Structure formats: structure tokens, C-alpha cells
Amino acid sequence: MIAIPQGTVAQWTALADRFRAIGLTSAWIEEQEKSIGRFPAAFGTDWLRLQFEVSDEPAALALRMLTRDEPVSTAQAIRALGEESFAFARDCSLIEETAKGWRSPLRLSLLDSLYILADRPEETADNVMGVGTTTALLARASYPDQRVESALDLGCGGGVLALLLARAADRVVGTDLNARAIEMARVNAMLNGIANAEFRVGDWYSPVVGERFDLIVSQPPFLPLRDDQEKVVYLHGGRTGDEMARLVVKEMPGYLTENGVGFVLADMVSTPEGVTALVSSEMVDLEVDAAVYCAQAHRQRDRRWWDEAYRTVEHLRRCGVTEVRLTLMVVGAGDGQPLVVAAERWGQIDRGLIDSLWVAGTAADWLEQRARVVPGTTMEGECPLGEKVRLWTLRSGRRSLRANPQVGDGILDLIRWVTRGETLGSCLGGLSESDREKALGVVDQLVRHEILEMI
Ligand SMILES: C[S@@+](CC[C@H](N)C(=O)[O-])C[C@H]1O[C@@H](n2cnc3c(N)ncnc32)[C@H](O)[C@@H]1O
Incomplete structure (x- = not known):
């Protein structure tokens, strides 16, 4: 089992300071990753690896050793971490020397x-x-x-x-x-x-x-x-x-x-x-x-x-x-x-x-209100097998989160039913406890997807 490296607060914060000083930041990593965007995905990954391999920048060397499991030489490890943090990382086994050079048995992420x-x-x-x-x-x-x-x-x-x-x-x-x-x-x-x-x-x-x-x-x-x-x-x-x-x-x-x-x-x-x-x-x-x-x-x-x-x-x-x-x-x-x-x-x-x-209420609070379908909601039927309609899609265009639930006949019946009654409570009143809970859950989802609204 790989031991977890031990050190004092001062040693750990000095290491993090070193990372910042050499520019090993998530912004820098994002920048590197963005630069491969023009290549097809499979080739881009190899290109990035090559970029890091040929770079002698301390941040690239630290990333190779600590994140990417690609060993570096002693001189490169010291160039990356500085004498003091190199000694700390070595002594607490955050990095170890292998036949191919220094690498970490752990992985650093940012x-x-x-x-x-x-x-x-x-x-x-x-x-x-x-x-x-x-x-x-x-x-x-x-x-x-x-x-x-x-x-x-x-x-x-x-x-x-x-x-x-x-x-x-x-x-x-x-x-x-x-x-x-x-x-x-x-x-x-x-x-x-x-x-x-x-x-x-x-x-x-x-x-x-x-x-x-x-x-x-x-x-x-x-x-x-x-x-x-x-x-x-x-x-x-x-x-x-x-x-x-x-x-x-x-x-x-x-x-x-x-x-x-x-x-x-x-x-x-x-x-x-x-x-x-x-x-x-x-x-x-x-x-x-x-x-x-x-x-x-x-x-x-x-x-x-x-x-x-x-x-x-x-x-x-x-x-x-x-x-x-x-x-x-x-x-x-x-x-x-x-x-x-x-x-x-x-x-x-x-x-x-x-x-x-995250609207304030939940279905249980809406029992005294009437439900209606949000104006502008559209319903599209799909016949994937060229037969009768198998899938209905309800779309509500009001919010940036566009609802697009693929619904079965059960949900359409529920919508028809809860929009006909005087109040949501009167519609659900006759149901058993567990059916009611299930129906309330679906009504809640439909409201949050802006298919139904309470008036
Ligand atoms: C998928 S990882 C998520 C780790 C981290 N929170 C993240 O978002 O990257 C799930 C974590 O749940 C922990 N875990 C699994 N079963 C657990 C339990 N019964 N009680 C507490 N933690 C548990 C695992 O050890 C693991 O660290």
C-alpha cells in the first residue's frame, strides 16, 4: 500500500507556493488543453503529451512527474520543485526515484x-x-x-x-x-x-x-x-x-x-x-x-x-x-x-x-390550487416505427432550461386529469397514500419543467 506523505503545515504550504510560483495553475492547464482543440481528439491527446515531453518549463515538468506519471530526471525534478520542496517531496515519498526517473505514486489534480x-x-x-x-x-x-x-x-x-x-x-x-x-x-x-x-x-x-x-x-x-x-x-x-x-x-x-x-x-x-x-x-x-x-x-x-x-x-x-x-x-x-x-x-x-x-413551493404545498398546462407548451408525437404514435414530447420554451420529457400515455392521462379538477388536492384525494405520493412527485417534476403551473 502506498503511504500517505506526511509533513508539517509549513512544508505543505511551501510546496503549494512553489506550484504557484512556477505557474502550475488550472488556468495554465486549461490554456494547454485549449491549444489542442484544433486537432482530432485522438491525435490531440498525443500532441499534448509531446508538448509536455519537449517542454523544459518547470510547470510542465511538475505536471509530468506529479500528475501524468511520466518520470523526469533529478535535474528536472529540482528545476520543477526547487531544492527545498524537492527534498521535502523526496523525504515524505510524494515522489520516488524509478529506473526511468522521478515520479509520484500519487496523483496531483487541480x-x-x-x-x-x-x-x-x-x-x-x-x-x-x-x-x-x-x-x-x-x-x-x-x-x-x-x-x-x-x-x-x-x-x-x-x-x-x-x-x-x-x-x-x-x-x-x-x-x-x-x-x-x-x-x-x-x-x-x-x-x-x-x-x-x-x-x-x-x-x-x-x-x-x-x-x-x-x-x-x-x-x-x-x-x-x-x-x-x-x-x-x-x-x-x-x-x-x-x-x-x-x-x-x-x-x-x-x-x-x-x-x-x-x-x-x-x-x-x-x-x-x-x-x-x-x-x-x-x-x-x-x-x-x-x-x-x-x-x-x-x-x-x-x-x-x-x-x-x-x-x-x-x-x-x-x-x-x-x-x-x-x-x-x-x-x-x-x-x-x-x-x-x-x-x-x-x-x-x-x-x-x-x-x-428552485421554486419555493413543492407539490404538497399546491394542493389548494388549480393546475393548468403552461401556455405555449407544445406536444409533438413521434412514430419511430412508422406506426401509431409511441412517444410524445412536451416542450415548454419559457426558461433557459427547456423541458423535453419524453412521455408515455400515463403521464398524458395524469396531465389531463389534474388540469380538469377544481384543485390539485380534489383530483388526488381519492388515491391511496402511495399512489398519491407518486402522482405528486410527477406533478412536481412537471411544474419544475414548466409543463404545468399552479394558478
Ligand atoms: C465517487 S467518490 C466521490 C469523491 C469526491 N467527493 C468527489 O466528488 O470527487 C465517492 C466517495 O464516497 C465514499 N463512500 C463510499 N461509501 C461510503 C459510505 N458508506 N459512507 C461514506 N462515504 C462513502 C468513497 O470512499 C468515495 O470517497
Whole structure:
């Protein structure tokens, strides 16, 4: 097992100062990545690697050694880190000498102006996840416009979201089941000179029982666990993948302050009877989703890659899953349904958009009101097989988040029904408790997608 490097606050902050001094910043990395935009994707990656290989800039050398696992010579390592930080990195085993030169057994990632150390991605039991593309999405969606008093990062991994939120909150707690992740997060707090973030080991909410927070973020593990696989703590979220996310969302209201808000990002699955299946804008084929994750795990597009992807698809089919969607769920302190935003809107999602969608009420508060279809909503039928209409698409053009749910007959009947009654409550009154809850959930989604409105 790779030991987590130990050092004093002064040594870690000197290292981060060195990174800044040599221009190793996320802005610089973005600049490098942008420069390859004119090449086709496959060639662009090779081009970038060559660029770093031929560059003698200290930032490029540090990136090769600490991020890209491409060893550099002793002279180059010293050029990158300076004598003092080189000695520190060597002595605490942040870097090690191999036959090919100096490299780090860990991986440094950058997000905004944060430096985050984590494990290189491997399917080992206590592997610590650093910064992924989904981490960055969750960070953008949840970062508050105004300062908050307290924030919680559940399943914090290397601590990236907690440390980011430490700038916007007086007090932050990060929790993780993996003790190695918590140790790494503490090191990252020192590396970034952050003193108002505290890290605790434990199962989801157990380390914070009895506490409430203004802001909670979580990206639980969300890959499905097949019968032939060993569970990896940071990857697998139960048989269908979304079991952890459901648990985290369900318990969340009890840990939020009155006006608090929580954000959970995960792949959510759609089953024929699931509510998400009813309002399933932008669900993704199982094949596509499985292929994307396998592509990340297996760089070579060989037979093994396809086999893995298809095994996962078959497994999900056996579990009754029909589609998957990377989903951002926004949870309030009350008992309303979470606001569900399809995360395929990558570029658009930021806290401003979320706040504009976060309308005050929830379906349970609208029972005394009448529902009507938002004027201007259009309905288009599709006949993919040239027979009778199979898919209806409802579009509402009022907001920047354009609703585009593909709906079945069930949802059309529900719309007809709830728009005919005197009040929403009178329509739903005769239903059983569980049917009513389901219908309210769908009405809530339709309102948030601006298909229905309360008048
Ligand atoms: C997908 S990673 C997310 C890491 C980081 N928060 C991010 O967004 O990049 C999921 C994290 O949840 C943690 N985790 C898994 N099961 C957990 C549990 N039962 N309680 C607390 N944390 C858990 C894992 O150790 C891992 O760090």
C-alpha cells in the first residue's frame, strides 16, 4: 500500500507556493488543453503529451512527474520543485526515484486554485478518488453565491469539494467511510492552507448525527456492482448503482438547516415503474453509459473493454433497468421531492441556474390550487416505427432550461386529469397514500419543467 506523505503545515504550504510560483495553475492547464482543440481528439491527446515531453518549463515538468506519471530526471525534478520542496517531496515519498526517473505514486489534480492529492485510479479497496469531471460539475452547481455558515461534503474522497466550499463557508465537515481518504483530505487541507475544514471517518451521516448544515454536497459511488466483481468503495453504489444516492437523498432533509440545500450527483437508473421513467428527459442508453465508464477504466479499446461494457449492460437489464441518466438532485429541508436536473446539460449547470429552478413551493404545498398546462407548451408525437404514435414530447420554451420529457400515455392521462379538477388536492384525494405520493412527485417534476403551473 502506498503511504500517505506526511509533513508539517509549513512544508505543505511551501510546496503549494512553489506550484504557484512556477505557474502550475488550472488556468495554465486549461490554456494547454485549449491549444489542442484544433486537432482530432485522438491525435490531440498525443500532441499534448509531446508538448509536455519537449517542454523544459518547470510547470510542465511538475505536471509530468506529479500528475501524468511520466518520470523526469533529478535535474528536472529540482528545476520543477526547487531544492527545498524537492527534498521535502523526496523525504515524505510524494515522489520516488524509478529506473526511468522521478515520479509520484500519487496523483496531483487541480480544481480552480486548489491542489488535490489522491490515488491514481485503481480498483483497490481503499483507493482515494481525486478530482473527476463529475466532481467539477457538482462543484459548479453547488458553489453558493453568498457565504454560508456551515457545509458538509459526504463521501469527500480526497476532500476536494469540502476544501472548495471552505472558502464560502465558515465551517466545513467532510466525511468518508474510507479512513485513507480522510487522511488524504487532511493532507490536502494543509497543502492548500485551509484551517476551517474538519474531516471525520464514518458511514454517510453517522459522523454528523445531530448536526445540521446550510449546504450539503455528495457524489456517492454510482457504478453498478455485478455478481462477478469485488466491491470497490469509491466506485460501486449497489447492484443497480443508484442505491447509495437514494439513501443519501432520503436522509438529507434531516441534516439541513431550515433554508439549507443539498446537492447529490449520481447516475440514476430508470425502471419501468420508477418515477424518473415518467419524466425521462435525456435518459441515456445503457450501452452508451456502460461504454463511457468502461472507456475511463480501460484506456485500450480492445476486446476486454467491450466485454466489460456488455457484461454491465446485461447485468443492469437483469435488474430491470432500462436507461441511465447522470442526474443532479437538489434537496431542501422539507419533505418535498428533490429537484431533478439532467446533468447532460454540463455547460449550463451552475448555481445560478439551480437557484432559478428552485421554486419555493413543492407539490404538497399546491394542493389548494388549480393546475393548468403552461401556455405555449407544445406536444409533438413521434412514430419511430412508422406506426401509431409511441412517444410524445412536451416542450415548454419559457426558461433557459427547456423541458423535453419524453412521455408515455400515463403521464398524458395524469396531465389531463389534474388540469380538469377544481384543485390539485380534489383530483388526488381519492388515491391511496402511495399512489398519491407518486402522482405528486410527477406533478412536481412537471411544474419544475414548466409543463404545468399552479394558478
Ligand atoms: C465517487 S467518490 C466521490 C469523491 C469526491 N467527493 C468527489 O466528488 O470527487 C465517492 C466517495 O464516497 C465514499 N463512500 C463510499 N461509501 C461510503 C459510505 N458508506 N459512507 C461514506 N462515504 C462513502 C468513497 O470512499 C468515495 O470517497
